[in-house]
Amino acid sequence: MLKKVAASAAVLTLAATAITGCSSGKLNTEETCSYVSDQVAEKDLLHKADDLSEQLIAGETKDYAKIMDEFDAILVDAASKTKDKKLVDALTAASQQSQEISKLMAQGTSENVTEISEKISALDTDDAAEATAYLDEACPDMESFS
DSSP, rough: OHHHHHOOOOOHHHHHHHHHHHHOOOOHHHHHHHHHHHHHHTHHHHHHHHHHHHHTTTTHHHHHHHHHHHHHHHHHHHHHBBOOOOHHHHHHHHHHHHHHHHHHHHHTTTHHHHHHHHHHHHOOOOHHHHHHHHHHHOOOOOOOOO
C-alpha cells in the first residue's frame, strides 16, 4: 500500500512540476526559433515576398513593407514568448530594424527607390549587426525579410 501511495505521490509531483513548468508559457531558444519559422510558413510570407520580387525590382516597395510588418509582428510576439533573455534582446533589435526599413519602404516608389535603398543601407551598421548577431547563432535557419 505504501508503494502505491508513494508512486501516486511521485506521479502527482511530476505532473505538477510539468504543469508549473508549462504554465509560464515561455519557450526555450529552439522552440522560439521554431515558432518564428512556423509563423512565417503559416502566414506564407516567403511566397508573398517572392510574388513581389518584380515590384521590388521596379522600385515599388509599399507592398513589401506590409510583409515586413507581418514579420515584425512575429518577431515581437516571439520575443514576448521566449525565456532566452539574449534572444529577447536580439529579436527586439531585429524588430526595431525591421520597423525602420518598413517605414522607408512604405513610402517607396520607383522615383525614390535609390534614396530608400541608400537609407536602408545606412541602417546596416556594426551596432545593428552586433545587436542581432545572437539570432544567427541561436536561429541559424531563421528567415529574414530585410
